[in-house]
Amino acid sequence: FSSIPQTQSCNPSSSSSSSSSSSSSSSSSSARRDAPLHPANDTSGLAPPPAETTPPDTLKTRRGVVPRDSKARRHPPVGGEAGGGGGVSVSKLQAFFSHPLYNLPSPAVPEEDWLLRVKPKAQPSKESSLFWVSTLQDGYEDVQWNSSSSSHPPWLRFHMGISRWELYPNPDPNMGPLVQQLATHHIVSAVQKSGGTQLKLVMSFPNYGQAIFKPMKQERDEETNFNLYYFSDFERHNAEIAAFHLDRILGYRRIPPVVGRLVDVVKDIKDVTTDHKLARTFFSSPVGNTCFYGQCSYYCSTEHAVCGRPTALEGSVALMLPDLSLAIRRTWRSPWRRSYSRSKLAKWETEPDYCSTVKKTAPYDKGTRLVDVVDLAILDFLMSNMDRHHYETFEKFGNDTFLLHLDNGRAFGRHSKDEPSILAPLRQCCRIRRSTWLRLRLLALPHFRLSDVMRESLGRDPLSVATTPLLAEPHLAALDRRLTVVLRAVNRCLEEKGGGAGTMGGARGGVWDGAGDEVVIYDDMS
Ligand SMILES: Nc1ncnc2c1ncn2[C@@H]1O[C@H](COP(=O)(O)OP(=O)(O)OP(=O)(O)O)[C@@H](O)[C@H]1O
Numbered sequence: 001f002s003s004i005p006q007t008q009s010c011n012p013s014s015s016s017s018s019s020s021s022s023s024s025s026s027s028s029s030s031a032r033r034d035a036p037l038h039p040a041n042d043t044s045g046l047a048p049p050p051a052e053t054t055p056p057d058t059l060k061t062r063r064g065v066v067p068r069d070s071k072a073r074r075h076p077p078v079g080g081e082a083g084g085g086g087g088v089s090v091s092k093l094q095a096f097f098s099h100p101l102y103n104l105p106s107p108a109v110p111e112e113d114w115l116l117r118v119k120p121k122a123q124p125s126k127e128s129s130l131f132w133v134s135t136l137q138d139g140y141e142d143v144q145w146n147s148s149s150s151s152h153p154p155w156l157r158f159h160m161g162i163s164r165w166e167l168y169p170n171p172d173p174n175m176g177p178l179v180q181q182l183a184t185h186h187i188v189s190a191v192q193k194s195g196g197t198q199l200k201l202v203m204s205f206p207n208y209g210q211a212i213f214k215p216m217k218q219e220r221d222e223e224t225n226f227n228l229y230y231f232s233d234f235e236r237h238n239a240e241i242a243a244f245h246l247d248r249i250l251g252y253r254r255i256p257p258v259v260g261r262l263v264d265v266v267k268d269i270k271d272v273t274t275d276h277k278l279a280r281t282f283f284s285s286p287v288g289n290t291c292f293y294g295q296c297s298y299y300c301s302t303e304h305a306v307c308g309r310p311t312a313l314e315g316s317v318a319l320m321l322p323d324l325s326l327a328i329r330r331t332w333r334s335p336w337r338r339s340y341s342r343s344k345l346a347k348w349e350t351e352p353d354y355c356s357t358v359k360k361t362a363p364y365d366k367g368t369r370l371v372d373v374v375d376l377a378i379l380d381f382l383m384s385n386m387d388r389h390h391y392e393t394f395e396k397f398g399n400d401t402f403l404l405h406l407d408n409g410r411a412f413g414r415h416s417k418d419e420p421s422i423l424a425p426l427r428q429c430c431r432i433r434r435s436t437w438l439r440l441r442l443l444a445l446p447h448f449r450l451s452d453v454m455r456e457s458l459g460r461d462p463l464s465v466a467t468t469p470l471l472a473e474p475h476l477a478a479l480d481r482r483l484t485v486v487l488r489a490v491n492r493c494l495e496e497k498g499g500g501a502g503t504m505g506g507a508r509g510g511v512w513d514g515a516g517d518e519v520v521i522y523d524d525m526s
């Protein structure tokens with residue numbers, strides 16, 4: 001009697017309807033418009049029993065209600081949140097995440113700032129203490145969830161923990177179990193995910209969790225061919241994984257968890273797929289490996305097949321965000337989008353004063369949107385991702401919300417070269433969040449050092465525990481080099497605009513007047 005099974009369904013048609021087209025320019029696609037209104041109004045299975053019988057929702061105490069100074073916040077749980085083993089003794093990563101800059105006091109999350117919420121049922125029924133019971137399907141668990149988060153699987157806890165400003169908190173006791181399940185849970189179904197240009201699959205787990213699988217297409221130590229344009233570059237599964245770690249280390253928490261995983265092309269995909277179009281593309285290669293190529297607009301042909309060795313295939317597994325029927329997303333064209341042509345330049349590449357126009361244009365004229373784009377540009381510059389044409393937000397939160405940093409497959413292609421143009425938003429606008437700037441400076445200290453923290457974090461990924469490091473050393477070294485470039489760019493802004501950051505006051509609450517236009521450091525901390 002609920003809709004979770006439908007929205008988490010694994011048949012190909014429903015999966016494709018859950019994909020959002022990224023080709024639309026700056027508004028919701030028609031698919032999104034067709035979707036029911038946002039969850040606060042929906043009649044989905046997230047409805048709990050009547051209020052008086054509802055046990056306190058422990059989930060909502062994860063952020064907000066619990067006193068901010070509680071010990072739990074300062075000391076991440078033992079065992080490594082990023083999964084895998086990970087010692088606790090002299091961990092730079094742990095010291096880093098325990099730093100006050102990662103544990104900034106924040107006010108309680110107001111009810112309307114949760115993406116999803118449990119809505120009391122209008123008509124309480126006899127079985128009102130259970131709001132969802134599965135009808136047993138092949139391979140799926142017989143689950144009984146109620147409104148208490150302790151009955152929820154990690155993927156659902158994650159969804160319920162998404163707020164206006166971040167996907168998950170720090171520390172996040174749910175991250176360890178979630179990562180563990182993504183990496184090991186039995187795959188009951190795999191269908192092709194439509195949308196985008198490259199082959200990817202939606203995988204389903206016995207507890208109705210879902211993830212996006214991107215197969216390995218390029219060896220990890222291979223550098224992208226210098227004659228390839230960014231838009232012809234292959235996507236890299238390890239870039240998706242590394243981007244999740246980097247985003248988290250930067251303190252953003254705007255990328256859904258991604259883990260590495262070795263799957264069996266036959267047992268985990270071919271044997272369990274209900275996607276006939278996908279099933280038809282399996283073949284055996286001349287050396288006896290099992291391969292498939294799927295159906296997509298660009299790279300789905302025998303020449304671009306993905307092959308197991310002989311059936312083992314490495315890939316990235318990213319947790320699926322809540323279905324679009326529960327949480328509509330809006331796609332925005334990046335103001336610093338590249339031209340995606342070999343000969344044309346984009347406006348921002350030729351107009352030196354481009355940012356002053358952007359600053360006057362909604363939604364960049366108010367709130368945090370501009371510094372959010374700068375945050376994203378910094379992430380992209382560090383990992384050398386030139387392929388950030390669009391970004392997404394949750395429609396429910398309007399313009400005052402974080403940006404989802406999805407699709408990072410074209411990052412970490414080159415380590416020997418930096419791409420200064422990716423930093424254009426920072427250089428041209430000369431504005432950065434104070435908290436971001438301070439964390440970047442922390443990561444530049446020899447005591448922490450970005451490359452060290454990244455190496456340790458990636459080392460906890462289940463795949464890197466089992467095989468070779470997810471990022472080759474030259475890529476890690478490039479991170480340190482690029483970090484100094486970012487900090488130098490901020491310093492230049494401070495010099496040009498005059499005055500030190502401390503004395504500038506900063507723009508507050510997103511309203512800046514004439515004087516505010518000169519502000520480099522956007523004060524998000526006071
Ligand atoms: N973790 C996720 N959960 C839900 N939806 C996602 C997730 N990651 C990506 N998507 C959606 O799927 C679409 C396609 O994914 P992605 O951009 O990673 O694939 P792609 O093949 O690289 O696309 P493109 O070729 O357009 O760059 C995205 O636009 C996004 O809306």
Ligand SMILES: [Mn+2]
Pocket residue numbers: 196197235387407408409410
């Ligand atoms: Mn892509």
